[in-house]
Amino acid sequence: MALQLLGQTLVHVIDGQRIAGRIVETEAYLGVEDKAAHSFGGRKTARTQTMYRDGGTSYVFLNYGIHHLFNIVVAKEDDPKAVLIRAVEPTEGLELMRARRPAAKSDPDLCSGPGKVGAAYGFDRSHDAIDMVTSDSLFVELKKAPRVPFEIVTCTRVGIDYAEEWATAPLRFYIKNNPHISRRAE
DNA sequence: CCCGTGATTTAT
């Protein structure tokens, strides 16, 4: 699912204004087996319970006390798998994004990282556990085939060195040569 | 390189 989401459009409507962008970088978190996942070992707490919802639910959590990271739950109920949206190529609402991300030095820097996406889209804990299938303010616009074909790079995930053998699992995906990703593999 | 920042989790 992390692969299918690449190239699709993430939309957030605030006060009738659309913030949108093309998903260019994702990471998969594979539920109870994955030592890097919040739901590893079947952990079900106040924070992680939204990971146990049905696919299409948003999962937003606060990271390092500063950043709201946006994920999409992707499996069936009680199977806590999710995809982290790590980077987006902005397409609509650039002015709103710039206002929310004063530190960004250029447009490609607006959403080139998971914390940046959270800030630019205005996400916080109130955006957690939303059913994106029925929501008219937070959803993914799906296209059957990408307008422009792209190559995908597969590599290891970022910032999970503690996860032992799972730290090297090839579960990060991004669109090759896209200037809006957080960082290149090598 | 180094550090802020604070909810969540896990250890006493």
Next chain:
DNA sequence: TAAATCACGGGG
């Protein structure tokens, strides 16, 4: 109740 942890980003 206390301490450690952490799916990051910005500034030197």
